[in-house]
Amino acid sequence: MTPQTSKKPNIDLPKGxxxxxxxxxQTYRVIERLGAGAIGxxxxxxxxxxxxxxxxxxxxxxxxxxxxxxxxxxxxxxHSLGPALLDVDDFVTNNNCIYTFYVMEYLSGEPxxxxxxxxxxxxxxxxLIGLLNDLQALHENGYVFGDLKLDNLLVTHxxxxxxxxxxxxxxxxxxxxKEYTEFYDRGYWHMGSRKAEPSYxxxxxxxxxxxLFYPNGFLKRNDPKKTIQxxxxxxxxxxxxxxxVMQLLQGKFHQAKEAKQFLLQSYLQQSKQPSQRKKQKQRxxxxxxxxxxxxxxxxxxxxxxxxFLSIYVAIFLF
Amino acid sequence: xxxxxxxxxxxxxxGCSNQGEDPxxxxxxxxxxxxxxxxxxxxxxxxxxxxxxxxEVEEIASCGQGISQIVYPQALxxxxxxxxxxxxxxxxxxxxxxxxxxxxxxxxTIEELPPEQRGEIMEVVDDLGETSDLEVLVLVDTSASxxxxxxxxxxxLMDLSVSMNARMGRSRFAVYQFPGRKESIHSLIDWTSQIxxxxxxxxxxxxxxxxxxxxxxxxxxxxxxxxSLRRRSHTDDSPDIEEA
Numbered sequence: 001m002t003p004q005t006s007k008k009p010n011i012d013l014p015k016g017x018x019x020x021x022x023x024x025x026q027t028y029r030v031i032e033r034l035g036a037g038a039i040g041x042x043x044x045x046x047x048x049x050x051x052x053x054x055x056x057x058x059x060x061x062x063x064x065x066x067x068x069x070x071x072x073x074x075x076x077x078x079h080s081l082g083p084a085l086l087d088v089d090d091f092v093t094n095n096n097c098i099y100t101f102y103v104m105e106y107l108s109g110e111p112x113x114x115x116x117x118x119x120x121x122x123x124x125x126x127x128l129i130g131l132l133n134d135l136q137a138l139h140e141n142g143y144v145f146g147d148l149k150l151d152n153l154l155v156t157h158x159x160x161x162x163x164x165x166x167x168x169x170x171x172x173x174x175x176x177x178k179e180y181t182e183f184y185d186r187g188y189w190h191m192g193s194r195k196a197e198p199s200y201x202x203x204x205x206x207x208x209x210x211x212l213f214y215p216n217g218f219l220k221r222n223d224p225k226k227t228i229q230x231x232x233x234x235x236x237x238x239x240x241x242x243x244x245v246m247q248l249l250q251g252k253f254h255q256a257k258e259a260k261q262f263l264l265q266s267y268l269q270q271s272k273q274p275s276q277r278k279k280q281k282q283r284x285x286x287x288x289x290x291x292x293x294x295x296x297x298x299x300x301x302x303x304x305x306x307x308f309l310s311i312y313v314a315i316f317l318f
Numbered sequence: 319x320x321x322x323x324x325x326x327x328x329x330x331x332x333g334c335s336n337q338g339e340d341p342x343x344x345x346x347x348x349x350x351x352x353x354x355x356x357x358x359x360x361x362x363x364x365x366x367x368x369x370x371x372x373x374e375v376e377e378i379a380s381c382g383q384g385i386s387q388i389v390y391p392q393a394l395x396x397x398x399x400x401x402x403x404x405x406x407x408x409x410x411x412x413x414x415x416x417x418x419x420x421x422x423x424x425x426x427t428i429e430e431l432p433p434e435q436r437g438e439i440m441e442v443v444d445d446l447g448e449t450s451d452l453e454v455l456v457l458v459d460t461s462a463s464x465x466x467x468x469x470x471x472x473x474x475l476m477d478l479s480v481s482m483n484a485r486m487g488r489s490r491f492a493v494y495q496f497p498g499r500k501e502s503i504h505s506l507i508d509w510t511s512q513i514x515x516x517x518x519x520x521x522x523x524x525x526x527x528x529x530x531x532x533x534x535x536x537x538x539x540x541x542x543x544x545x546s547l548r549r550r551s552h553t554d555d556s557p558d559i560e561e562a
Contacts, residue, residue, distance in 0.1 A: 065444055067437055182396070
């Protein structure tokens with residue numbers, strides 16, 4: 001349920017509606033509704049035979065804040081941090097209500113969940129590594145993404161990348177997170193504050209992975225931290241992914257690049273030692289209980305933490 | 319630009335007032351003191367249609383120059399925050415609009431500026447929202463029908479303090495319930511920056527059928543002027559700015 005606190009009525013624009021900007025006079029034709037967030041609705045539109053995404057809201061203030069963030073991204077050279085901002089304008093309806101909207105580049109892609117289902121879980125590693133690169137760049141520019149969740153991520157093609165599509169929660173570091181979703185919010189789980197800092201996004205990223213295994217989510221119950229841990233151990237059986245998620249949840253990484261290094265190094269190490277893995281697999285299948293998987297996980301995680309630490313030391317030495 | 323401390327009353331109720339003066343009338347007077355009145359109406363889980371009693375909610379908020387919202391209990395946490403933040407932002411926009419009119423003439427408001435300039439002004443509003451001091455007096459209706467919803471209300475208030483404390487500006491809360499045993503409102507938590515989870519804040523009350531929303535609001539207004547709040551503000555290191 002999205003709180004509806006504005007005095008202006010929320011509007012739903014039917015297919016074919018022509019949106020003409022009051023200030024810049026560009027015209028956009030609505031093709032379909034892509035989704036609705038806490039503030040505003042995003043439509044797929046066509047303008048000069050190009051597909052664009054148009055976000056329209058009755059909360060002019062919140063939308064303008066978002067535009068400011070997109071503008072700041074534009075100034076960052078070299079790294080594309082989000083969809084490009086194309087236009088900002090007002091739409092005046094027939095009954096003289098003014099709705100502010102902005103237009104951005106339309107990213108086509110598919111939800112992460114569908115992509116993983118089709119192409120396999122191993123893709124998660126390269127997708128997460130790419131996303132961590134983007135997060136690192138965002139954090140270095142003084143922002144925190146805030147509302148990181150499955151609904152805000154898309155797998156785009158050529159190249160295959162995990163990209164964020166809605167920057168509504170993006171907040172300057174040190175401030176209160178602008179917009180969040182309870183399941184992904186560390187404040188909700190009593191595992192940290194809502195201050196915008198890089199570790200806030202890293203916690204949300206852990207919840208993104210967890211959500212892949214629990215599409216309907218789960219509630220926090222009496223001991224929120226324990227609830228999450230149990231859910232992780234229950235369903236995320238891949239040792240590396242499990243270790244990664246646990247470390248994200250525990251706030252072990254202070255920066256996105258540390259998380260990326262951990263993931264990259266452990267993945268490479270894991271695939272370097274296929275014979276050892278096989279042996280361990282045989283051993284556990286002989287005993288044939290789920291408990292025996294835990295020692296294996298411990299060994300792998302000790303190795304990878306060790307590897308990670310040595311890299312960390314190396315970075316500091318040079 | 320000085321904005322002073324932003325002051326709000328947040329009324330959480332599930333029904334219609336039935337005793338004392340008209341709450342909308344009281345809300346108008348409160349707004350005149352520079353305090354906005356926001357109202358959240360809580361529905362029953364199985365309620366499909368908006369009950370008649372909750373129509374009052376919108377009117378109180380509009381008279382109190384605040385924001386209203388009617389929700390199911392499970393959406394309370396998010397709503398309490400949205401309403402508080404949005405009301406803050408609107409107060410600040412009001413302040414900025416006033417300044418704009420002084421500089422640019424009577425007719426100029428933020429919404430009438432071209433998008434580019436509006437962006438710059440919104441940045442100022444956002445900065446103010448982050449750094450202003452905030453005082454919220456929460457007034458909770460604890461009449462019989464609200465009893466089952468009180469744990470959810472408490473959780474929402476704890477969550478609100480978690481959020482507001484992540485801001486750079488100072489945030490302070492006081493929680494009152496109404497009706498009180500003898501008075502029209504009863505203090506549960508005196509001005510504090512953190513609402514914690516240690517104890518159940520709502521004490522068991524004999525549940526009577528009366529909902530004196532108007533008198534309760536009036537009493538809440540006086541609480542803002544109480545010396546306990548002022549004194550504490552002065553002993554803290556940041557100065558208390560009263561003038562807008």
